[in-house]
Structure formats: structure tokens, C-alpha cells
Amino acid sequence: MVSEIKVGDLMTKSVVVMPLGMLVTEAAVIMKKHDIGSIIIVQEKGGKHAKGIITERDIVHKIIAMGKDPSKTKVESIMSKPLRVVKPDTSLENAAKALKENKIKRLPVVNDNNELVGILSEGDIMRIFPAVVDLIEERAAIK
Numbered sequence: 001m002v003s004e005i006k007v008g009d010l011m012t013k014s015v016v017v018m019p020l021g022m023l024v025t026e027a028a029v030i031m032k033k034h035d036i037g038s039i040i041i042v043q044e045k046g047g048k049h050a051k052g053i054i055t056e057r058d059i060v061h062k063i064i065a066m067g068k069d070p071s072k073t074k075v076e077s078i079m080s081k082p083l084r085v086v087k088p089d090t091s092l093e094n095a096a097k098a099l100k101e102n103k104i105k106r107l108p109v110v111n112d113n114n115e116l117v118g119i120l121s122e123g124d125i126m127r128i129f130p131a132v133v134d135l136i137e138e139r140a141a142i143k
Contacts, residue, residue, distance in 0.1 A: 007095050008088030010128060011109045011118030019045045024063055024070035024078065027054050038106055040116060041079045048115035050108050052079030085110045088117060095120055 017040045018027060027039050038055040042048065054075050062078040063070050085108045086095050095107055099122060109118035 005092040005128070006088060007086050007090045007092065007107075007109055007120050008118070010092065010124045011088065011120045012124060013118045015040055015108070015116055015119045017042045017047070017050075017116065018075065019043065019047065020051060020074070020076050022075050024054070024059060024073045024075055027075050028059060028070065031056065038119075039075075040108055040119065041075050042116070050083055050085070050110065050116045052076065052081035053083060053106065053108065054079045055106075083108055085114075086120065087111070092125065096125060099125075 016030060016034050016036055018030060019042055030039060031037065038053055040050045041052040041054060043051055052075075058078045058080065059070065062068070063073060084098060084102050084104060086098060088109055088111070098107060099105065105122045107120045108116055109120055111117050
């Protein structure tokens, strides 16, 4: 059932990234522009190797609440690392367990070369939840 669904089936393929060395204010502007809650930080512009993730929560807790200046703080100083990642062929069940066990809301998805190919969020999982319930009910009716 649910375990037949793979991360690659649900992940968001267009991931917003920014390179190391950028400022937190730049990250906030990009988040607002794209209406997203996180940005994957990569080694260099156009890079595919994820180094960390910066979230709205990071900005609030590590910058605003601490009285730091986001226009003088680089993203690598507040990004979460090391990243917890999954592969596209990971079962949805295992990905959901990883989210829960690590108390995170997003999992970058990497290929066999450790290159970023997508991101899976709690929202992605919840979006298909009604369909999963329907599938379970259909299978129960057949048996």
C-alpha cells in the first residue's frame, strides 16, 4: 500500500538553492519571492551537492531572537547540517519515519552521486493522504 509509494513519486523536483557565502537577508528575500519555507545551501552557484538547509525557523531562532543582523550574517553560520537525505527509491513510509525521528519537516532527495534531485516535505505527504485513505478502503473492500 503506502510502502509501494516512493519518495521520487511525491518529491518536489524544482528545489530552490543558494550557494555558501550568501547573506541571511538574501535567503529571506528568495523565500518570500518563491513562497517557500526553506532553501537548500549548495557549495557553489549552480551546484548540486547540498551542504545544508536554512529554514524560516532558523532565521527567527538564530538571527532575530538573538538580536543578530541578518544583513551581516552568512547562511552557513545558521544552516542546519549535516543534512538528513533520502534517495528517490526510498519508501514513503521510511521517509515519514525519518521526518518524525529527526524532528524535521523536509528531506532533501539525492541521487546515487549525492546530487540534489528534489525535496520531500510533510506537505507533500499530506497532499496525498486522502488518496492513500481511498486506496486502503478500496483494498479492504476487495478482501
